[in-house]
Amino acid sequence: MLLGSAPRPPALRDLARIRLLATVFSNADPRWRKDAPRPPDEDGDLDLDISDADERATVVPEHQFEAARHRTIAVMADLEAFADRRVGMQLAGLPKERQVEQAKYARRLDAKRHYTLCSRDGHDLVYVMEDSPTVIADAMSAYAELHLGDERQAAAAPGKDARYVSSDDGAGSSERATHYWAYWHNKVARSEAATLYASADLRSGAMQSGTQLPHATELLYSLGFFLFAAWEFLAVLQPVALDLYHDAAWSRARFDPVQQLNSVHWIWSGLALLWNQTVDAHRDGQDAKFGWLAETVAGRFSGGEMFLPQLGIVIPLQPGDLLLIRSALLEHCVLPFEGERYAVVAFRHQSTLLCERLKVEKLLDARVQLRVDSEAWIIQRERVAQAERSSGRDEAM
Ligand SMILES: O=C(O)CCC(=O)C(=O)O
Numbered sequence: 379m380l381l382g383s384a385p386r387p388p389a390l391r392d393l394a395r396i397r398l399l400a401t402v403f404s405n406a407d408p409r410w411r412k413d414a415p416r417p418p419d420e421d422g423d424l425d426l427d428i429s430d431a432d433e434r435a436t437v438v439p440e441h442q443f444e445a446a447r448h449r450t451i452a453v454m455a456d457l458e459a460f461a462d463r464r465v466g467m468q469l470a471g472l473p474k475e476r477q478v479e480q481a482k483y484a485r486r487l488d489a490k491r492h493y494t495l496c497s498r499d500g501h502d503l504v505y506v507m508e509d510s511p512t513v514i515a516d517a518m519s520a521y522a523e524l525h526l527g528d529e530r531q532a533a534a535a536p537g538k539d540a541r542y543v544s545s546d547d548g549a550g551s552s553e554r555a556t557h558y559w560a561y562w563h564n565k566v567a568r569s570e571a572a573t574l575y576a577s578a579d580l581r582s583g584a585m586q587s588g589t590q591l592p593h594a595t596e597l598l599y600s601l602g603f604f605l606f607a608a609w610e611f612l613a614v615l616q617p618v619a620l621d622l623y624h625d626a627a628w629s630r631a632r633f634d635p636v637q638q639l640n641s642v643h644w645i646w647s648g649l650a651l652l653w654n655q656t657v658d659a660h661r662d663g664q665d666a667k668f669g670w671l672a673e674t675v676a677g678r679f680s681g682g683e684m685f686l687p688q689l690g691i692v693i694p695l696q697p698g699d700l701l702l703i704r705s706a707l708l709e710h711c712v713l714p715f716e717g718e719r720y721a722v723v724a725f726r727h728q729s730t731l732l733c734e735r736l737k738v739e740k741l742l743d744a745r746v747q748l749r750v751d752s753e754a755w756i757i758q759r760e761r762v763a764q765a766e767r768s769s770g771r772d773e774a775m
């Protein structure tokens with residue numbers, strides 16, 4: 379695939395969307411039963427109207443992305459070693475205090491830079507882009523206000539998800555929650571015949587009865603910039619990954635609840651929405667092995683940086699930043715914070731690629747790099763300079 383030429387996914391007309399939502403979330407719909415047979419590939423009863431592409435999320439000026447690509451620093455590491463789990467310091471399982479202690483010895487990246495962390499063998503590991511405009515904090519607060527209620531007190535059920543069971547309970551606000559909007563594959567039979575089911579949030583009564591739907595849709599709209607930015611960056615930096623993710627998403631579009639909530643740039647199999655969660659050192663073992671997770675944070679908080687022990691690096695992820703990270707390979711944890719910290723994490727599980735018979739190894743073979751001497755880089759640099767010149771002119775006028 380050529381740089382940036384990933385096909386734009388279609389979007390739904392509002393009315394069609396509401397009708398679809400009603401169908402998708404209806405209890406009667408057998409697709410969301412765990413034991414449902416795999417949906418047929420041919421057109422089902424849901425007719426997507428693709429005639430009206432939704433451009434809402436595409437109003438971000440292009441030079442903003444170009445500028446973000448413009449400044450990078452590289453930290454060399456070894457991707458294969460990560461896959462083998464041989465490299466660097468690993469902290470999963472250690473008490474949070476020990477994780478925090480180790481973070482003191484890590485290199486702290488400059489918050490005012492965009493950067494790429496590369497592997498020695500030419501694979502990029504992490505991308506960080508700062509300064510995206512954010513409406514996400516408001517949307518997360520509003521959604522929490524309306525729909526989390528008492529659940530906000532309850533983090534992910536203790537013992538269920540080790541990532542969010544922190545030995546340090548003191549960090550952050552007292553209102554914590556983790557919610558998933560996702561489709562999962564049946565964990566028992568991860569095979570061709572594996573079935574899909576929606577996350578508990580999406581199967582909840584409020585979602586199914588529709589009272590929560592407008593707010594969920596609104597929240598997803600508010601994430602438009604984030605999803606768009608992740609899409610755009612993957613298109614340039616990891617086009618093969620974007621292609622795979624896109625194919626996986628769109629071959630499942632009719633059955634993907636979040637897709638149905640409307641997202642033009644939805645290439646993920648799930649979203650994790652975190653309100654004030656501390657997150658212990660972990661790898662996201664279910665994510666595509668060499669794949670990417672996209673994350674943004676919102677709220678007003680201090681601390682809460684992301685620590686990558688294997689790289690010995692602390693990333694001061696700030697509200698509005700975008701992080702792309704090989705989440706199944708790189709161990710990461712969130713350092714303690716004060717204030718309100720929301721995280722939105724978009725991921726694609728390995729099982730969703732296997733199920734689609736998509737070759738996840740392609741993600742490794744992509745060998746797409748951002749190199750200062752590459753042609754792509756030079757083109758980008760020129761475009762950045764151009765964009766900066768013209769925006770300078772705009773400001774002067
Ligand atoms: O909250 C964060 O910044 C990270 C969340 C995370 O790593 C996860 O949900 O897997």
Ligand SMILES: [Fe+2]
Nearest residue numbers: 661662705710
């Ligand atoms: Fe994670």
